[in-house]
Amino acid sequence: MDFFLLLLTSGIAVGGIYALIALGFVLIYKATSIINFATGEFMMIGAYIFYTCTVLVGMPAIPAFLMVMAGAGLLGLLVEKTILRHMLGQPTISIVMVTIGLSSILMGLAEIIWSSDFKSFPPLFPRAPIVIGNLIIRSNLFWGFVVAMITVAIFALIFKYAKIGVAMRATAGDQMAAFSMGINVRSMFTLAWIFGSMAASIGGLIIGNIGGVQPNLGGVGLKIFPVVILGGLDSIGGAVIGGFIVGIIENLAGGYLDSLVGGGVKNVAPFIVLVLILMFRPYGLFGRKEIERL
Amino acid sequence: MEDTTSSPAILKVNNIEVIYNHVILVLKGLSLEVPEGEIVALLGSNGAGKSTTLKAISGFLPLENGEISDGNIEFAGDSLQGLAPHQIVRKGIFQVLEGRRVFEDLTVEENLNCGAYTRRDRAEIRLDMEKCFSYFPSLKDRRKRLAGYLSGGEQQMLAISRALLARPRLMMLDEPSLGLAPLLVDEIFAIIKEINQREGTTILLVEQNAQIALSISSYGYIMENGRMVLDGPVEQLLNDRDVQEFYLGFGGEGEEKSYRDVKHYKRRKRWLS
Numbered sequence: 249m250d251f252f253l254l255l256l257t258s259g260i261a262v263g264g265i266y267a268l269i270a271l272g273f274v275l276i277y278k279a280t281s282i283i284n285f286a287t288g289e290f291m292m293i294g295a296y297i298f299y300t301c302t303v304l305v306g307m308p309a310i311p312a313f314l315m316v317m318a319g320a321g322l323l324g325l326l327v328e329k330t331i332l333r334h335m336l337g338q339p340t341i342s343i344v345m346v347t348i349g350l351s352s353i354l355m356g357l358a359e360i361i362w363s364s365d366f367k368s369f370p371p372l373f374p375r376a377p378i379v380i381g382n383l384i385i386r387s388n389l390f391w392g393f394v395v396a397m398i399t400v401a402i403f404a405l406i407f408k409y410a411k412i413g414v415a416m417r418a419t420a421g422d423q424m425a426a427f428s429m430g431i432n433v434r435s436m437f438t439l440a441w442i443f444g445s446m447a448a449s450i451g452g453l454i455i456g457n458i459g460g461v462q463p464n465l466g467g468v469g470l471k472i473f474p475v476v477i478l479g480g481l482d483s484i485g486g487a488v489i490g491g492f493i494v495g496i497i498e499n500l501a502g503g504y505l506d507s508l509v510g511g512g513v514k515n516v517a518p519f520i521v522l523v524l525i526l527m528f529r530p531y532g533l534f535g536r537k538e539i540e541r542l
Numbered sequence: 543m544e545d546t547t548s549s550p551a552i553l554k555v556n557n558i559e560v561i562y563n564h565v566i567l568v569l570k571g572l573s574l575e576v577p578e579g580e581i582v583a584l585l586g587s588n589g590a591g592k593s594t595t596l597k598a599i600s601g602f603l604p605l606e607n608g609e610i611s612d613g614n615i616e617f618a619g620d621s622l623q624g625l626a627p628h629q630i631v632r633k634g635i636f637q638v639l640e641g642r643r644v645f646e647d648l649t650v651e652e653n654l655n656c657g658a659y660t661r662r663d664r665a666e667i668r669l670d671m672e673k674c675f676s677y678f679p680s681l682k683d684r685r686k687r688l689a690g691y692l693s694g695g696e697q698q699m700l701a702i703s704r705a706l707l708a709r710p711r712l713m714m715l716d717e718p719s720l721g722l723a724p725l726l727v728d729e730i731f732a733i734i735k736e737i738n739q740r741e742g743t744t745i746l747l748v749e750q751n752a753q754i755a756l757s758i759s760s761y762g763y764i765m766e767n768g769r770m771v772l773d774g775p776v777e778q779l780l781n782d783r784d785v786q787e788f789y790l791g792f793g794g795e796g797e798e799k800s801y802r803d804v805k806h807y808k809r810r811k812r813w814l815s
Contacts, residue, residue: 411655411659414648414652414655414656415656415659417645417647417648417652418645418648418652418653418656420647421645421646421647421648422643422645422646424602424605424639424643425639425643425644425645426645426656427602427605427626427627427628428600428602428627428631428636428637428638428639428643429631429656429657429659429660429704429708430628430631430632430636430659430660430708431628431656431659432626432628433628
């Protein structure tokens with residue numbers, strides 16, 4: 249029983265972090281209908297900016313975090329304005345290919361700038377593990393979960409209550425009608441990229457803090473894909489629940505099945521879920537039913 | 543065009559030509575004027591170019607690969623040339639799109655807030671929202687409900703309320719009667735008239751239902767095939783034999799035309815044009 253609870257809690261903690269990264273996909277997809285396959289690399293760039301500011305420049309964590317936000321926002325803005333703005337009206341597959349290409353470019357750039365060596369952040373949180381009852385959670389995982397949930401909550405509140413958030417949802421629902429309200433639809437696209445990039449980069453900080461930073465840190469981004477598909481590409485709530493489901497399934501499968509088959513189930517399980525979901529509910533658990541097939 | 547009304551025109555469309563996809567000529571030298579504070583009806587059959595005219599004014603053409611290739615549009619003395627749709631809204635022109643187009647995933651209240659997107663005066667916005675609820679009481683009970691779950695009539699009320707919250711100088715309504723039950727149509731048009739009188743909002747009304755549109759308007763234009771074919775004060779249009787026959791459904795003597803005759807007319811007209 250204790251083993252089960254241990255797997256469950258770490259599943260929830262990891263799931264919360266997945267939810268945040270999934271949000272990076274959802275924020276952009278919701279407004280622009282583009283799946284950003286460079287989300288993982290946005291995470292990686294965020295982690296490297298944090299590494300540069302704290303370790304190389306010697307800044308304290310909070311200002312370094314603000315630098316990450318500024319850098320991530322700038323990255324999202326540049327990508328949208330210089331690349332995707334010109335892709336408007338092109339077939340979906342071309343736009344998807346552009347984001348895949350972008351992910352390779354960013355990965356290459358990171359290798360040139362920071363080399364492919366393994367880097368790690370200075371310790372940010374108390375090292376001691378968190379003890380709840382007779383459960384023990386690694387400190388970095390616990391704090392990562394907390395930061396992820398706070399970030400998701402902030403974005404959810406913006407979308408629910410802020411004028412700009414409501415306008416973004418309106419744009420996602422009906423672009424022409426949004427224009428007719430006086431909403432500048434194009435600037436909403438830009439904003440979606442900025443928000444998406446920020447969410448992804450915070451995810452990158454958390455992952456980097458847990459497992460260190462290297463150019464292929466964004467590989468986790470691909471693992472998030474089942475989360476996004478599970479929850480529905482256009483639903484923030486879906487991203488959160490999808491994150492928890494995938495995190496828990498992954499940990500349970502890893503804990504119980506890995507020893508039977510000699511390992512690897514943990515990595516495969518989310519994709520098995522992905523295939524099943526696509527077979528029975530192609531628009532996700534919470535997504536809208538309009539599906540575009542590539 | 544003779545000026546029969548006393549108030550000056552707030553909107554002037556001068557001889558515009560609209561082309562889609564660089565080749566398809568949709569509007570062929572179209573002019574129209576809307577005097578401040580009045581309701582003007584723009585009538586015509588399907589495909590006459592009524593919606594295109596509205597889109598030319600509200601700046602939507604570029605979104606559909608269309609452009610104004612000749613002529614100009616003036617609003618309150620300023621040219622609207624080259625302005626994007628959201629900038630035109632800020633100038634004071636608000637279009638209620640055909641088919642209601644409420645934001646289905648947003649609540650009624652959020653939809654109304656979107657209408658007020660260009661405004662900053664929060665207190666005034668609240669008052670205007672209450673005003674909308676007094677025009678359309680059924681929306682008040684559903685303010686927290688998603689707009690997608692409203693009935694067609696309520697969605698049209700919401701679409702008009704959104705426009706009210708923008709406090710436009712000119713409200714353009716595209717087929718507000720579309721898909722609504724006759725009783726509901728009467729109610730909505732009565733409220734459009736009321737809005738015009740109480741708020742002083744100038745209204746440009748596009749309709750296929752000529753009878754109800756003319757009943758609240760002071761001036762009417764009739765389009766066919768991308769051109770204005772007839773215009774005049776409503777009393778004059780109502781007495782026009784062609785209008786009576788082709789748009790109001792009466793024969794020359796005032797009795798109702800049978801469907802067969804109408805069909806016959808349509809067939810004949812197709813041969814002629």
